Amino acid sequence: MSTYLPFARTEARTNYLNADYGWKSWLFTTDHKRIALLYLFSITAFFFVGGAFAVGMRVNLLTPEGIFAHDTYNKLFTMHGIIMVFFFLVPSIPATLGNFLVPLMIGARDLAFPRINLLSWYLYMIGGAIALTAIVKGGVDTGWTFYAPFSSTYSNTHVILTAIGVFVSGFSSILTGLNFIVTIHTMRAPGMTWGRLPLFVWGHYATSLIQVLGTPVIAITLVLLGLERVLHAGIFDPAVGGDPVLFQHLFWFYSHPAVYIMILPGMAVISEIIPCFSRKALFGYTFVAISSIAIAVLGFLVWGHHLFVAGQSMYASMVFSLLSFLVAIPSAIKVFNWTATMYKGSISYETPMLYAFGFIGLFTIGGLTGLFLATLAIDVHVTDTYFVIAHFHYIMVGGMVMAYLGGIHFWFPKISGRMYPEGWARFAALIVFVGFNLTFFPQFILGYQGMPRRYAHYPPEFQVLNVMSTAGASILAVGYLLPIIYLGWAWRKGPKAPQNPWNAKGLEWEQSPTPPPTYNFETQPVVTEPAYNYSGESEEVGIG
Amino acid sequence: MTHPVVPIKTYAAVFGALLALTITTVAVSKLELGEFNFVAAMTIAVIKGTLVVMFFMDVRRATSLTKLIVGAGLFWMAILFVFVLSDYASRGWLPGPRWF
Ligand code: HEM
Ligand SMILES: [Cu+2]
Numbered sequence: 001m002s003t004y005l006p007f008a009r010t011e012a013r014t015n016y017l018n019a020d021y022g023w024k025s026w027l028f029t030t031d032h033k034r035i036a037l038l039y040l041f042s043i044t045a046f047f048f049v050g051g052a053f054a055v056g057m058r059v060n061l062l063t064p065e066g067i068f069a070h071d072t073y074n075k076l077f078t079m080h081g082i083i084m085v086f087f088f089l090v091p092s093i094p095a096t097l098g099n100f101l102v103p104l105m106i107g108a109r110d111l112a113f114p115r116i117n118l119l120s121w122y123l124y125m126i127g128g129a130i131a132l133t134a135i136v137k138g139g140v141d142t143g144w145t146f147y148a149p150f151s152s153t154y155s156n157t158h159v160i161l162t163a164i165g166v167f168v169s170g171f172s173s174i175l176t177g178l179n180f181i182v183t184i185h186t187m188r189a190p191g192m193t194w195g196r197l198p199l200f201v202w203g204h205y206a207t208s209l210i211q212v213l214g215t216p217v218i219a220i221t222l223v224l225l226g227l228e229r230v231l232h233a234g235i236f237d238p239a240v241g242g243d244p245v246l247f248q249h250l251f252w253f254y255s256h257p258a259v260y261i262m263i264l265p266g267m268a269v270i271s272e273i274i275p276c277f278s279r280k281a282l283f284g285y286t287f288v289a290i291s292s293i294a295i296a297v298l299g300f301l302v303w304g305h306h307l308f309v310a311g312q313s314m315y316a317s318m319v320f321s322l323l324s325f326l327v328a329i330p331s332a333i334k335v336f337n338w339t340a341t342m343y344k345g346s347i348s349y350e351t352p353m354l355y356a357f358g359f360i361g362l363f364t365i366g367g368l369t370g371l372f373l374a375t376l377a378i379d380v381h382v383t384d385t386y387f388v389i390a391h392f393h394y395i396m397v398g399g400m401v402m403a404y405l406g407g408i409h410f411w412f413p414k415i416s417g418r419m420y421p422e423g424w425a426r427f428a429a430l431i432v433f434v435g436f437n438l439t440f441f442p443q444f445i446l447g448y449q450g451m452p453r454r455y456a457h458y459p460p461e462f463q464v465l466n467v468m469s470t471a472g473a474s475i476l477a478v479g480y481l482l483p484i485i486y487l488g489w490a491w492r493k494g495p496k497a498p499q500n501p502w503n504a505k506g507l508e509w510e511q512s513p514t515p516p517p518t519y520n521f522e523t524q525p526v527v528t529e530p531a532y533n534y535s536g537e538s539e540e541v542g543i544g
Numbered sequence: 545m546t547h548p549v550v551p552i553k554t555y556a557a558v559f560g561a562l563l564a565l566t567i568t569t570v571a572v573s574k575l576e577l578g579e580f581n582f583v584a585a586m587t588i589a590v591i592k593g594t595l596v597v598m599f600f601m602d603v604r605r606a607t608s609l610t611k612l613i614v615g616a617g618l619f620w621m622a623i624l625f626v627f628v629l630s631d632y633a634s635r636g637w638l639p640g641p642r643w644f
Contacts, residue, residue, distance in 0.1 A: 185609075211614070213617065217624065227629055230558070245630070245631075249624075249627075249628045250624075250628075253624050253628075300620065300623060301623065301627070302632070303627075304627065307631075311635075312631050313630075313631045313632075313633075313634040313635040313637065314639075315630075315634040315637060316627070316631040316634060319630075345611045345634075
């Protein structure tokens, strides 16, 4: 093998990884691929910090009386939520895979604003450092939702510092979104029309719209919270003429759309994996593309479903309930189209595809239970119970984290130039799937039976299901540690990857060397065929 | 770039206008206008915002795409206000007579 010419050439070639050495070449880089790696390592670190808090909670819930004091437990779930949502899930796929792949997929040399891209990473790190400081100084106990008036008046923990951390990192999210929007509008290669964009790019475009339009609102809301806490401005605190429900409106105006920031990029990854391992064009390309935009837009009209029992007018609740049902339609369109893509395809079961299967099943359960919750009468029963916890973990962990891992495996050869060990990876995917379901399925039942969320203690009859959940969490933890180990190994010692190990379509595989050179392409790519042209048709002709 | 440079005088004039409006805001807040205190303060704030967007951010002479983005931002803010206010407006409504 070592005398095989193209391989020898690959070895000698300079790419973005060996173009330059030393810490300065990383910390001052403007290469989107290197920034993607900076993000990758940082968010992985935050993922394990957030995970450590989850371990604390699950250990506490092994017995009805728990082991931590109530105050400590409140801090555990708050810091778990804040780290996982703002410092892991929001940047997870966009800032890593999106950063790496959007320019490659559209045939560009970099993002439109490479230095702003670097700035976004620095803002993320500064925000993260501030939040970690708050944690080290004793933490915060308001829940990731920061509800007033507890956060604005009564909590005696580090609310302001944490809010500043979230505020600063919000700007990193805005800058990423802005960069993607401009890049996708202005830097597509000749022939890369909107109708030929990979759905990964469409998904990131929709995500970016939400980031740019929604994030400023959470920023302002946190500023108002600070004003209220320090100056008693009378915005949220009823004691001085404010309204706490207003806080919930403002918070969820961002945070419901933000849950789509946390799932659209996952859908974007799945839309790439499924055609590749089914050897078929994605079914209903236009519908899937438009449904991403529809989710982004409709997602802004449903936030009131978080306020059903908060004192919101019942007429507003009815409207929000109805609109919440509508937002399920574009999500369902995607699920049906992925399934239809696999129909009669020649499916193979590499690790990314296993994660894609996991995603489809778990996201569907998460989405459908969302509809339960959007039903007024059911929500009154299960709101603030473990049913809600299970609902969103099925989407965020079962969906998004699965998609993230699937994407990391799929593009690992592209990013590192090495192959990962397929057997270990399949084994880890299985462990993650089993561990996940054992952790979170019992929580649906617990919630349905009435176990409230955010309490350190619980009645003894709930113990069996809680022990199951903690057991599942331990398995899940193993499933997450395994990829760190074998991917870390493969990065240094894995076999060299050919340019296109999956025989996948797309500029990043077909026209860019593996790993890519600093400016991505050796010659300007020109696009002459639709996306996912696995059947090899030369023009966009229909069936026939 | 392609557009002519804006004379410093224009920026100075806008800056002066912003200062004057700020003083007006403070002055108006001292008057007892009841509900209209709020209306006045908001009107002045909107005028100030418009000046900043049009002159300092130069949207006045920007491309239609930029204007579209600005418009989308305002529309999104309108969604926030309309839905939140519709909650406040209808909170006191009691269920009507049942006819079924
Ligand atoms: C089919 C679309 C969806 C519908 C109809 C829906 C509906 C709901 C409803 C009604 C609630 C409030 C439950 C309550 O507090 O009583 C809720 C909570 C939640 N949902 Fe969903 N959801 C959907 C999709 C998603 C997605 C895609 C995500 C995340 C990626 C998500 C994440 C969350 C989170 C984090 C909460 C809990 C927030 C908290 O109180 O801490 N949902 N969902
Ligand atoms: Cu929601």
